[in-house]
Amino acid sequence: MALDSQSPSGPLAQKWDKHRFDLKLVNPANKRKFDVIVVGSGLAGASAAATLGELGYKVKCFCYQDSPRRAHSIAAQGGINAGKNYQNDGDSVYRLFYDTLKGGDFRARESNVYRLAQVSVNIIDQCVAQGVPFAREYGGLLANRSFGGAQVSRTFYARGQTGQQLLLGAYQALARQIGAGSVKMYPRTEMLDVVVVNGHAKGIVVRDLVSGEVSSHAADAVVLATGGYGNAFFLSTNAKGCNVTSIWRAYKKGAFMANPCYTQIHPTCIPVSGEHQSKLTLMSESLRNDGRVWVPKKKEDCGKAPASIPEDARDYYLERKYPSFGNLAPRDISSRAAKEACDQGRGIGPGGLGVYLDFSDAIQRLGLETIKGRYGNLFDMYEKITGENAYELPMRIYPAVHYTMGGTWVDYNMMSTLPGLFVIGEANFSDHGANRLGASALMQGLADGYFVLPYTIGNYFATSKLGKPSASSAEFKQAEEAINSFTRRLLNTKGKRTPTSLHRELGKLLWEKCGMARNEAGLKAALKRIPELREEFWRTVNVAGEALEFNQALEYAGRVADFMEFGELMCLDALHRKESCGGHFREEYQTPEGEAQRDDDNFAYAAAWEYQGADKAPVLHKEPLVYEEVHMSTRSYK
């Protein structure tokens, strides 16, 4: 099967306009005849469900949380990018497009990224109209800050809680539609399978997490907005419930999985404190606007109090290595530089796995009150977790798994290789290439949900006049039975190990072999170990409780079972990509200065994997990345 990106022809700047005109429309009076299922209620899911409801479609929205307002988009701190050029500093749609494409190390689809930059300006307008309390200047206009990987100030923010405020905006728009009856909401409901009828996605199987009952929902199309798979690593900045289940099960039904090896390791997280650790907490990248990153020049100084280390014995390594971007170097580069310093034995804090993020210069220059005003809540959060006061001591930070650029392969219309199945937000692979720039995840989630999917899904309805099956048809009954037997298998194994201990072991393996740096030997070892671990999982897992009750152990065990399979594909993808790009750093492919070495001749493609059945190797499909407008340059932030 050849992958067709459906990217429109014509000049880059006109592709989306042209495409919107070419898309077939659904008559307003006919929209209510179409049922749409949206799984997930984060920025992408909530904005899509609300917008589709406003347009007149009949929408069902599902989330595993107790309320759509709790989706993990809520935890995004720093901000959202838009090419508004409100600061008159030379920004434009084209510059945002170029920065995003370059930040992604030229591994994203050009037409998608341009469209993302184009609609970014509409997102800000939309959010302001919804009442998102963005930061303002004294004159009443919107304030901006700068973020990693950019030399302009284009990031809009609401203190350190931008994700929360944008999500609440989308949640409120969704709530309005729920109140109006155009969207029916199913909280505490987990999607466990996609149902395919005549080759098209026509519904889902879900488990009611309160009663434990498994049931089916049929629709004309299914939209997955279920976020990223960072929890494969066990420790990540994701919420505890984040999982790969929906896109993994869709993969097994024919939706190709693209670039699963592209994971983003965020440079500024609070270091691990012990074996009990259940998750990692991010400190917003915006801190790097005023904080300076350093480690001691000499190993011997690492144990000393930071204030006792004189200026000339400190290595401000980002400023030294990347003078033009300094502490605002992109995430992949900053993370790797931190790892390099720690590998040299110059890391600080427990286990030598940490670097300093120091605000003393900024406090001296701007005053304590200004720093408190900008980052007060982040400093408070740091103190709660570590018990340390970062106004007096430098913060200790270390990279952690944060975001996943890979995901379900989708075309320009956000449709996967399984017709009728659309995938939006972090769950798809489309816009960030091999590395995402800060403040671009919120932008993509809302772009997809508010301004892209609502157009493109209409074209699917208008052109594929298939109708919808009944949720009691054979395909649905079969899918339900498969889920019930999967559940029985989990509950009846009654082994000795908890899902947590098995997940922790998988996560450690992935972090060591497929984390910040990868190499052939390590990936091969992981590919040998993961099937063994999976076999161990199914032999030794101990899942408490019963199927027909509120059972958090069972929910979790099902998600871990999927990570046990998904982790293997991630390593396989990382092994096959014999180059370094963005978040994928293969130790064998680096420049003499230790920077990532891309191989555009052989790897300028998106790798889309097709499932072939259990215990069979997946088949690789390549979508060549053709750049009509920009020249693929070597990424330099020096």
Added chain:
Amino acid sequence: MNLTLKVWRQKNGQTPGHFETYPAKDVNEDMSFLEMLDVVNEELIASGKDPIAFDSDCREGICGACSLVINGVPHGGNRGTATCQLHMRHFKDGQTISIEPWRARAFPIIRDLVTNRSAFDRIIQSGGFISVNTGGTPDGNALPVAKEIADRSMDAAACIGCGACVAVCKNASAMLFVAAKVSHLNLLPQGHPEKNRRALAMVAQMDAEGFGACTVTGSCEAVCPKEISLNFIAKLNRDYGIAALKGH
């Protein structure tokens, strides 16, 4: 440190619950409260017992899922801190800790420490939004908003919808939650067209859900993990009064 936990166990909404006592041994002071419970749950599973059910998700104090009454205080009494960010360094070796769910008629118990807070969602659905559809909105800078107003609106908008205000209130009133949302939107010029309608509809829905009346004792502000100010309740009363007088 070693602790004794007295935990509320309840199979479901239909059967009565009771306290059970569990030891928590070798607790590390850098653990969060929920990580301590994770460790206790691992031991319960290993000994063939059902783990303690509790809600949590982001574990960084922003999603509002976590919800425990610890020693009688929602979120444990560490000012401005949700349970997930409460760390064990605030407890003493040998201490006995009681852990209960939110208790309010409008938040029925699902299991153990997990309650159903959908009443909050229904309050938002009744009017906690600005009625704009996607698209067709004016430029973001077309409507200047004074910094002081935007900041105050943000103070109210910081609410995470956890329900601690209800759990601590002797009347199980949801006034602080409703006041935060009404204030967030009513303060902003974008929210003015629906100001009156919003205040009336959200208060009516709050009453219909079975939340109690507010007697302004201020316990809600004291336990709020986002330290939402009681002043917003005064603002809600004012907005509600004006709306009622105008006979909207």
